Amino acid sequence: xxxxxxxxxxxxxxxxxxxxxxxxxxxxxxxxxxxxxxxxxxxxxxxxxxxxxxxxxxxxxxxxxxxxxxxxxxxxxxxxxxxxxxxxxxxxxxxxxxxxxxxxxxxxxxxxxxxxxxxxxxxxxxxxxxxxxxxxxxxxxxxxxxxxxxxxxxxxxxxxxxxxxxxxxxxxxxxxxxxxxxxxxxxxxxxxxxxxxxxxxxxxxxxxxxxxxxxxxxxxxxxxxxxxxxxxxxxxxxxxxxxxxxxxxxxxxxxxxxxxxxxxxxxxxxxxxxxxxxxxxxxxx
Amino acid sequence: xxxxxxxxxxxxxxxxxxxxxxxxxxxxxxxxxxxxxxxxxxxxxxxxxxxxxxxxxxxxxxxxxxxxxxxxxxxxxxxxxxxxxxxxxxxxxxxxxxxxxxxxxxxxxxxxxxxxxxxxxxxxxxxxxxxxxxxxxxxxxxxxxxxxxxxxxxxxxxxxxxxxxxxxxxxx
Numbered sequence: 001x002x003x004x005x006x007x008x009x010x011x012x013x014x015x016x017x018x019x020x021x022x023x024x025x026x027x028x029x030x031x032x033x034x035x036x037x038x039x040x041x042x043x044x045x046x047x048x049x050x051x052x053x054x055x056x057x058x059x060x061x062x063x064x065x066x067x068x069x070x071x072x073x074x075x076x077x078x079x080x081x082x083x084x085x086x087x088x089x090x091x092x093x094x095x096x097x098x099x100x101x102x103x104x105x106x107x108x109x110x111x112x113x114x115x116x117x118x119x120x121x122x123x124x125x126x127x128x129x130x131x132x133x134x135x136x137x138x139x140x141x142x143x144x145x146x147x148x149x150x151x152x153x154x155x156x157x158x159x160x161x162x163x164x165x166x167x168x169x170x171x172x173x174x175x176x177x178x179x180x181x182x183x184x185x186x187x188x189x190x191x192x193x194x195x196x197x198x199x200x201x202x203x204x205x206x207x208x209x210x211x212x213x214x215x216x217x218x219x220x221x222x223x224x225x226x227x228x229x230x231x232x233x234x235x236x237x238x239x240x241x242x243x244x245x246x247x248x249x250x251x252x253x254x255x256x257x258x259x260x261x262x263x264x265x266x267x268x269x270x271x272x273x274x275x276x277x278x279x280x281x282x283x284x285x
Numbered sequence: 286x287x288x289x290x291x292x293x294x295x296x297x298x299x300x301x302x303x304x305x306x307x308x309x310x311x312x313x314x315x316x317x318x319x320x321x322x323x324x325x326x327x328x329x330x331x332x333x334x335x336x337x338x339x340x341x342x343x344x345x346x347x348x349x350x351x352x353x354x355x356x357x358x359x360x361x362x363x364x365x366x367x368x369x370x371x372x373x374x375x376x377x378x379x380x381x382x383x384x385x386x387x388x389x390x391x392x393x394x395x396x397x398x399x400x401x402x403x404x405x406x407x408x409x410x411x412x413x414x415x416x417x418x419x420x421x422x423x424x425x426x427x428x429x430x431x432x433x434x435x436x437x438x439x440x441x442x443x444x445x446x447x448x449x450x451x452x453x454x455x456x457x
Contacts, residue, residue, distance in 0.1 A: 019358050020355070055305060059309070126350040127350060134350075177407070197409040199417035
């Protein structure tokens with residue numbers, strides 16, 4: 001037994017096999033989170049919430065300081081006083097900004113009618129640009145379930161993919177694996193929209209495809225959800241067409257248009273998880 | 286002290302990867318702090334500790350932020366083990382080998398990511414991604430490794446002394 005434990009390559013090989021096994025099991029699309037994952041996530045969640053909140057405050061303060069500093073460098077006391085005032089102003093701006101965001105969210109909440117929702121904060125995002133998912137500080141205990149849509153006042157943010165006790169993971173609309181059934185608001189043509197991969201994946205570029213052959217699409221057209229599939233409610237804003245790529249009829253193109261997502265993924269703080277869509281509830285029952 | 290340093294540095298890297306570098310948008314370039322740290326552990330502590338710490342840190346990252354559980358754990362296990370091949374095989378003040386190792390490890394990880402994305406049928410311009418994201422991110426990871434080595438070496442170098450003491454005691 002001791003010989004076995006001292007055999008490092010063997011130990012590493014065993015660990016690799018175990019991890020690959022976990023990876024294979026976790027690759028299943030219908031997989032639910034295990035209690036181990038849920039507990040580990042719940043332990044990390046408060047730390048992440050605190051770290052995320054602190055980072056926001058510090059970054060906003062530093063940004064505001066750089067944007068507003070115009071102190072008189074000849075007078076030290078005045079400089080200190082100005083710095084203090086700027087700090088107060090930065091705090092005030094932060095509160096104003098938060099107040100405005102929450103008001104917008106509240107206004108939006110009033111427009112989405114009878115759908116029930118809960119609010120949550122983004123507390124972390126995955127590393128790299130290949131996948132776009134992020135973690136929210138609301139989970140099973142708050143009524144969150146897999147596949148629930150996530151929105152903010154600008155439009156559709158994404159869909160819940162994993163749920164822990166106090167946290168959940170959301171796949172963003174701009175993720176390349178994301179496909180959403182949509183329609184062009186002006187022409188009522190149905191299509192599909194998907195995320196893209198680019199060096200700066202927060203730029204929010206989407207691809208619109210599967211439009212009917214004679215579709216009259218022009219830059220500036222609004223793209224909204226059509227409610228087909230039962231996951232996303234109807235009429236949630238997805239984005240605006242900025243470039244139509246299908247110019248010649250019959251020419252084979254991969255997508256019909258480039259769409260700018262309406263949600264600004266660089267400034268994603270508060271979001272709403274829609275918990276009360278009849279289709280989702282019915283599908284689960 | 287060493288355990289505390291390892292634990293706190295892993296937590297710091299989780300914070301940097303998931304929050305800090307996401308908020309500080311450097312033209313879309315995001316270094317892989319956790320990878321740089323695992324390489325540093327491999328070079329300063331050897332294959333096995335780096336593989337174990339890498340697996341644990343990778344699992345936490347996978348559960349909380351990752352696309353699928355086990356993916357980062359497997360990558361960090363392999364890359365930590367690979368970095369361990371340089372354990373005590375270079376001059377202590379040499380920072381080029383750790384930086385090169387971290388850069389190559391980051392490059393490998395990003396190329397694996399690109400391969401997975403390509404195999405799953407998602408189209409993207411490899412040249413654009415390589416020049417504008419993969420290469421700059423790998424270079425930044427290498428730079429982070431250069432910063433992390435002098436910070437962590439005094440704490441982790443206790444292991445050298447202990448090993449050498451035991452070695453001389455056996456010789457007597």
